[in-house]
Every structure is written in C-alpha cells, then in structure tokens.
Amino acid sequence: MYIDDLPTPALIIEANALEHNLTAMSALFPGTTLRPHVKAHKCTSLAKVQERFGHTGFTCATPREVLGLAKANLNADILLANECVDVARLGAIAGTNVTIAVDSEETIRAAFRAGLKKVVIDVFVGLPRCGCEPDDAGRLADLARSLGLTVRGVMGYEGHLMMEKTADKQHQVNAAMQTLHACAEIVGGDLISAGGTGTYKEHLTSGITELQAGSYALMDTHYATLGFPFIQAAHVVGTVISRSAQWAVADVGLKALGMDHGNPEVDGYDVWFCSDEHITFAVKRDAASLPAPAPLVLPQVGERVLITPAHIDPTMSQHERAFVHREGQVVDEWAIDLRGW
Amino acid sequence: MYIDDLPTPALIIEANALEHNLTAMSALFPGTTLRPHVKAHKCTSLAKVQERFGHTGFTCATPREVLGLAKANLNADILLANECVDVARLGAIAGTNVTIAVDSEETIRAAFRAGLKKVVIDVFVGLPRCGCEPDDAGRLADLARSLGLTVRGVMGYEGHLMMEKTADKQHQVNAAMQTLHACAEIVGGDLISAGGTGTYKEHLTSGITELQAGSYALMDTHYATLGFPFIQAAHVVGTVISRSAQWAVADVGLKALGMDHGNPEVDGYDVWFCSDEHITFAVKRDAASLPAPAPLVLPQVGERVLITPAHIDPTMSQHERAFVHREGQVVDEWAIDLRGW
Numbered sequence: 001m002y003i004d005d006l007p008t009p010a011l012i013i014e015a016n017a018l019e020h021n022l023t024a025m026s027a028l029f030p031g032t033t034l035r036p037h038v039k040a041h042k043c044t045s046l047a048k049v050q051e052r053f054g055h056t057g058f059t060c061a062t063p064r065e066v067l068g069l070a071k072a073n074l075n076a077d078i079l080l081a082n083e084c085v086d087v088a089r090l091g092a093i094a095g096t097n098v099t100i101a102v103d104s105e106e107t108i109r110a111a112f113r114a115g116l117k118k119v120v121i122d123v124f125v126g127l128p129r130c131g132c133e134p135d136d137a138g139r140l141a142d143l144a145r146s147l148g149l150t151v152r153g154v155m156g157y158e159g160h161l162m163m164e165k166t167a168d169k170q171h172q173v174n175a176a177m178q179t180l181h182a183c184a185e186i187v188g189g190d191l192i193s194a195g196g197t198g199t200y201k202e203h204l205t206s207g208i209t210e211l212q213a214g215s216y217a218l219m220d221t222h223y224a225t226l227g228f229p230f231i232q233a234a235h236v237v238g239t240v241i242s243r244s245a246q247w248a249v250a251d252v253g254l255k256a257l258g259m260d261h262g263n264p265e266v267d268g269y270d271v272w273f274c275s276d277e278h279i280t281f282a283v284k285r286d287a288a289s290l291p292a293p294a295p296l297v298l299p300q301v302g303e304r305v306l307i308t309p310a311h312i313d314p315t316m317s318q319h320e321r322a323f324v325h326r327e328g329q330v331v332d333e334w335a336i337d338l339r340g341w
Numbered sequence: 342m343y344i345d346d347l348p349t350p351a352l353i354i355e356a357n358a359l360e361h362n363l364t365a366m367s368a369l370f371p372g373t374t375l376r377p378h379v380k381a382h383k384c385t386s387l388a389k390v391q392e393r394f395g396h397t398g399f400t401c402a403t404p405r406e407v408l409g410l411a412k413a414n415l416n417a418d419i420l421l422a423n424e425c426v427d428v429a430r431l432g433a434i435a436g437t438n439v440t441i442a443v444d445s446e447e448t449i450r451a452a453f454r455a456g457l458k459k460v461v462i463d464v465f466v467g468l469p470r471c472g473c474e475p476d477d478a479g480r481l482a483d484l485a486r487s488l489g490l491t492v493r494g495v496m497g498y499e500g501h502l503m504m505e506k507t508a509d510k511q512h513q514v515n516a517a518m519q520t521l522h523a524c525a526e527i528v529g530g531d532l533i534s535a536g537g538t539g540t541y542k543e544h545l546t547s548g549i550t551e552l553q554a555g556s557y558a559l560m561d562t563h564y565a566t567l568g569f570p571f572i573q574a575a576h577v578v579g580t581v582i583s584r585s586a587q588w589a590v591a592d593v594g595l596k597a598l599g600m601d602h603g604n605p606e607v608d609g610y611d612v613w614f615c616s617d618e619h620i621t622f623a624v625k626r627d628a629a630s631l632p633a634p635a636p637l638v639l640p641q642v643g644e645r646v647l648i649t650p651a652h653i654d655p656t657m658s659q660h661e662r663a664f665v666h667r668e669g670q671v672v673d674e675w676a677i678d679l680r681g682w
Contacts, residue, residue, distance in 0.1 A: 007430055009682060039617055061618045082618060083582040084592070085643045089348055103583055106642040128613060128621050129590050130583040159616070241424040242444055242471040249470050251425070255658045256682075259601035260615065272469060274601065275500070276380055276654050277402045277423060277682075280469050301447040302426045313617050317596045317659075320681055340661055341350060341597075341618075 001330040003323065004304055008239040009256040011319040015326050017233035018217060024229050025216050026053045028200065033210055035059045035079060035193060038338060040214025040313050043322065044072035045334035059212045063089045068338040070096035079193065081155055081212060083107045083122065083130050090114030099152055103132040105143060112147040119149050120191055123183045125156035125176040137183040153191030156180040162198025173202035181207060197223055220312040222261045236307045238279065240299045246282060248298040250305050253277035258314025265308045268294045279307065342671040344664065345645055349580040350597040352660040356667050358574035359558060365570050366557050367394045369541065374551055376400045376420060376534060379679060381555025381654050384663065385413035386675035400553045404430045409679040411437035420534065422496055422553060424448045424463065424471050431455030440493050444473040446484060453488040460490050461532055464524045466497035466517040478524040494532030497521040503539025514543035522548060538564055561653040563602045577648045579620065581640045587623060589639040593648050594618035599655025606649045609635045620648065
C-alpha cells in the first residue's frame with residue numbers, strides 16, 4: 001500500500017526522517033542521558049524505536065501514558081514529569097516502575113497515599129507552570145523521605161526558553177540550571193532532569209544528567225524555525241475535495257491538527273484558514289518569483305496534498321493511528337495508543 | 342456520583358442548560374426546519390436528545406459521522422454537508438439514508454460510483470471553501486440527474502457571516518441567500534439548506550427550508566460574544582495540581598480543548614497560557630474593582646476549576662466521553678462516538 005491509497009486525513013510518518021532524527025539526537029544524548037518525552041507522539045510503537053536507539057527511560061505527562069508504556073514493556077524507568085493529586089489514578093500506576101514529579105505537600109501526600117515509591121522534586125526554573133520555589137525544595141525532599149519515598153533528584157522545565165533565538169540563550173539556560181543544580185545539592189539523589197528539544201544544544205554543557213525531549217523525533221513548523229538538524233518526519237495527508245479559480249480545499253481540518261501554534265503549512269501554497277474538516281489554500285501570491293519553485297496552479301479535485309503541522313504534540317493526539325512509510329510505501333501502522341488521560 | 346468525583350480533565354454537560362438551548366432553538370426552528378449539525382458535538386446520545394425535540398434530520402461533516410448516526414437509528418434523513426471523492430468510504434455509507442453535498446463533476450461521479458442515491462448541489466455563497474460557482478449549479482444538477490441521482494435541492498454555507506456583529510448582518514445574509522434561492526430555482530428539488538448558529542436569527546426570514554446549526558446546543562466563549570439566548574452547557578473540569586504565589590495550574594491543557602479560537606476561560610480568573618496538559622491562570626488584575634465579583638485568591642492544590650472552551654466543536658472531539666450532570670450530580674455518561682473520519 002502507498003500513502004496515496006490511504007483514506008484521508010491520514011497521519012503519516014516518514015521512517016527515514018524519523019531514524020535520521022533519532023540518530024542525530026542519540027549521538028548527542030546517548031542512552032539514559034536522553035529521556036524521550038512520549039507526550040510528543042503518544043505512541044508506544046514509536047517509543048520502542050527510541051528504545052532500540054538506546055533510550056530505556058521515558059518521560060510522560062499523564063498517568064495513562066505511564067500505564068500504556070508499562071503495558072508495552074517499556075517499564076525500565078518511567079518519569080511522570082507532571083503533578084497529580086488523584087490518588088485513584090496514581091494508585092493505578094503504582095504497579096509500574098514510575099517516578100513522579102512533586103512540587104508541594106499535597107502532591108507528595110497523594111503519591112504516598114497511592115503507594116508510589118519514587119519522586120523527583122520539580123523546581124520552578126522560570127516557566128510559570130509547575131515547580132516549587134527553589135527555597136522549598138529541601139523541605140519537600142525531607143517530607144517525602146519522612147514518608148518513606150525515595151527522592152531520586154530534581155527536575156525543572158525551562159519551557160520559556162525553548163523558542164529563544166538570541167545569542168544569550170546559553171546564558172539563560174545556564175542561569176535556570178544553576179537554580180536546579182543548587183536544589184540538586186540540597187535535595188540529593190542522582191537525577192537532574194530538564195530541557196526539551198528547543199534547548200538540547202545548551203544542555204550539552206549545562207550539567208544535567210538527562211534531557212527530556214520529544215518533538216525532535218517528528219518535528220513541526222514551529223521547531224523548524226530554530227534551524228536544528230532534525231527534519232520533518234510527520235505530515236497529514238489530505239485530499240483536495242473542492243476547487244475554485246482562486247483557492248482549493250482539502251479534507252484536513254482543525255480537528256486533525258494541533259492549532260495552538262496557528263495554521264499548518266500546505267507544501268508550496270498559502271494557507272488561508274482551517275475549518276473543522278477543511279483547509280483552504282491558494283497559490284502563493286509571489287509564487288513565480290520565489291527562489292524555491294512553488295506551484296503556479298492549484299491541485300485538481302482528488303489530488304493529494306501534504307500538510308505540515310504547526311505543533312506536533314496535539315496533532316498526534318488527534319489521530320487514532322499513524323502510517324509509517326518509506327518513500328511513499330506504507331511499511332507499518334502504529335496505534336496512537338497513549339491518547340487521553 | 343458528582344462532577345467533583347470525576348477524574349480530570351473531564352468534559353461535562355449541564356443537562357438543564359442543554360435542554361434550555363434545545364428548547365429555545367426548536368421553538369424558532371421546529372421539526373425538520375432545523376437539521377442539527379452533529380460535528381459540533383460528535384455524540385449520538387446528544388443527537389438522540391435533539392431528535393426528542395423534534396429534529397429527525399441531521400447534518401454531518403464526515404462519513405464516520407453518517408455511519409455512526411445510522412447505527413444509532415438516527416437514519417431518517419442524514420445530510421453529509423461536505424464533499425468527498427473517496428469512493429470506498431462513500432460506498433460504506435451507501436446503505437444509509439444519506440444525501441451528500443456535491444460541487445463538481447468529480448464529487449458527483451464519486452457519489453454515483455459509490456452507489457449513493459441523493460445529492461444536494463453545494464453553492465458558493467461567500468465563504469471561500471466548498472460550493473460551486475452559482476452559474477454552474479444547473480449544469481451540475483443536470484449531470485447528477487443524468488446519472489440517475491436524485492437532486493434534492495441546494496445548500497450554501499455563509500460561514501463568513503457567522504460572527505458578523507453589525508446592523509448590516511440581515512442584509513448580508515439575505516444577499517447570500519438570494520444567490521442560493523436563484524440556484525434553487527434552476528436546480529429544483531425542495532431543500533434549501535444553509536446557515537449555522539451564528540445566523541439563526543437572520544434565517545427566520547431568509548426563506549431557507551432548513552437551518553444547519555450545531556454550536557447552539559453546547560455553546561462556547563466565541564459564540565457567547567454574540568449575545569444569543571443560548572447558554573453555556575459544556576465545560577471541562579480541571580483539578581489544580583500546582584500553585585505559586587502568583588499563579589495556579591490545572592490539569593486541562595490544549596489537548597483537552599479546541600485552541601483555534603484561542604485560550605479558554607477559567608471561571609473568574611485570567612488565563613495566562615495553555616500547555617499540552619496544563620493551564621496556567623491567575624487572579625484577575627482588577628478583580629476587586631470588577632462589577633461581577635471575581636475571586637481575589639487562587640484556588641488550592643486539589644480544588645476544582647471550571648473551564649469554558651473557546652470553540653466547542655474541536656473541544657468535543659478531544660474527549661472520549663462527556664458526563665451529563667444536573668446541579669453537579671452526574672446523571673449520564675455519553676460516548677463522543679463520532680470522532681475521527
């Protein structure tokens with residue numbers, strides 16, 4: 001079967017591009033120095049490929065991701081890098097080899113009551129989201145240990161720096177990590193977990209023990225603006241279902257895409273807007289004068305178009321499955337089996 | 342069970358508010374003058390409530406929605422108000438009582454080859470999306486009839502006018518419908534199907550035979566700006582999982598919401614941003630001086646917050662189920678069973 005035979009919209013993954021990305025990242029962060037974040041793809045089949053590249057520990061954002069990884073025998077060392085106070089749901093993952101992020105008394109007590117064994121202290125390093133005040137890290141570690149929990153170390157997500165493009169980026173990441181390192185000294189344990197795809201370069205010298213990166217595997221137009229050596233491996237294939245003199249419409253709408261970073265790209269065309277089940281696009285206004293050749297005519301009804309998502313994580317979670325291909329030939333079908341909570 | 346007991350994020354529907362909205366709309370558009378659009382909720386259980394309010398015909402955007410409605414015995418008169426050239430997928434709905442929108446030779450031939458029996462001619466009335474040139478409607482109707490298809494009439498979606506707020510709105514809708522009425526005369530048949538929640542008022546006098554509205558049932562913050570008599574019936578419940586002195590974080594992220602219309606609202610607070618699995622929010626800067634009392638303090642970790650989506654359609658499609666409640670007590674659980682394509 002070829003990708004041109006798939007019912008659309010179809011999420012496709014180019015195997016060579018994926019392997020290129022995994023090769024590039026694992027060369028820089030081999031083995032357990034990379035803890036791939038599965039929230040970026042929500043797919044245990046893809047996680048297994050990452051495991052074959054040497055990464056045996058994984059990062060999760062939801063209890064369901066933890067459970068799914070464990071059921072898929074990817075249970076060597078799972079980090080739930082997110083807070084949760086739902087004792088019932090935490091109890092359901094107590095049988096897995098999970099370590100959970102905590103940043104308050106409430107989250108520590110929930111982990112304890114649920115029968116979890118291992119925590120990391122999540123520290124605020126600049127992104128206004130989760131993470132305790134650095135001054136509070138030692139007290140929380142003591143509280144966790146007093147309840148019999150193993151404190152494996154610290155994590156801190158400098159999400160506010162992911163898209164930073166100034167020469168000051170290394171300095172800013174280092175400053176955030178200085179906070180984390182100071183907490184690590186106080187907290188103890190051997191994990192210093194941080195970062196993401198956007199800051200992988202800076203973490204080559206930041207002194208953390210592991211990088212939490214996810215988007216590098218499949219990429220999107222947002223991360224593509226950073227000029228990294230990772231290439232676009234995931235697209236959504238659409239079929240043109242309508243066409244006027246000025247625009248064409250394909251059957252890939254906003255329900256098949258993550259829209260929080262704006263419109264996706266349609267290879268060679270200008271995107272006008274997305275509706276629930278449609279994308280309207282047109283010939284680029286300056287197509288003839290562009291350095292890279294852009295199509296001067298619209299595709300016909302029935303033709304296929306390739307759409308590149310602006311944000312990969314929520315695009316993956318819109319789809320039930322992804323089709324893996326090499327040069328257009330479908331070689332595998334992967335369930336996006338970690339969706340939901 | 343109460344909504345405070347649900348694992349979060351949880352999509353909830355307030356039954357009284359839903360019934361209020363269905364009562365209000367069915368009073369204006371009774372019976373088959375309203376053809377509820379199921380893309381707005383993707384839920385056959387909710388469609389069955391709409392049927393109990395007298396609406397036996399439904400509008401769909403995808404073949405899977407058609408199949409799901411038919412399987413749920415909501416097969417009296419289904420309109421697939423969207424173009425499709427996938428003969429295999431159309432063949433799968435040939436056994437249902439479906440009428441499909443066509444706007445080109447290709448879409449007519451696909452319907453014919455798939456064994457479909459009934460079409461409407463979809464006419465461009467101002468939104469750059471699907472719909473034939475008005476001048477072409479007669480030729481397409483003739484072509485469809487020459488292949489033995491029943492041409493039931495016309496449809497035209499004036500989506501560009503949904504959010505129009507000027508006094509000129511009635512005039513603009515009338516102008517778009519003049520085009521549609523002219524085509525209806527040429528095309529024949531007895532269906533003149535158009536509109537949406539945003540233009541329901543204008544269609545009280547526009548002369549169409551049926552309104553395609555969906556969002557009125559559950560509503561969102563976007564449609565709420567229009568001042569309609571429909572009230573918010575759907576929310577996403579979150580749990581606060583982290584809190585600093587300046588902000589709090591709940592476990593409802595952009596994967597639990599439709600984000601194409603921007604951030605959702607958190608009852609009484611200022612939303613800062615959404616991440617994949619988080620929403621960061623703060624006390625309103627001017628909380629003390631607001632006419633409606635706004636909270637002056639952040640909720641505690643473990644407390645619940647109510648989140649109102651900016652766009653209901655793609656919020657529904659993120660969830661596997663909705664919990665129906667009356668004053669907080671869960672009275673039903675509905676599968677969002679029409680997701681996907």
